[in-house]
Amino acid sequence: MITVLFMLPQVSPVTWQSFDYAPVAVLVVLGFAATWWLASARHWFLDPDHGRTLSRETARAGAPDPSDP
Structure with missing residues (x-):
């Protein structure tokens, strides 16, 4: 305002x-x-139910924790 x-x-x-x-x-x-968001950034922030997000989270769940020796 x-x-x-x-x-x-x-x-x-x-x-x-x-x-x-x-x-x-x-x-x-x-x-x-707005131009930057339309050209690039809108592809970075995905819906939590989006297929790419789900596959990425599934891959992370199976990966070893980086803090494990």
Whole structure:
């Protein structure tokens, strides 16, 4: 909420001299984050019932504990 309030224009009417670039910067960061998530990160975080997750957990259950001598 406070971020939205700080991004509101400070003067009216808004001119190029009084334009606040914070909303533009926020949109750039959100756009980059959304693109990165769509391209790559959504494949890292799987549903616990997903087949790859279940097979990985099954393999871990059968593997020896790394702290065992």
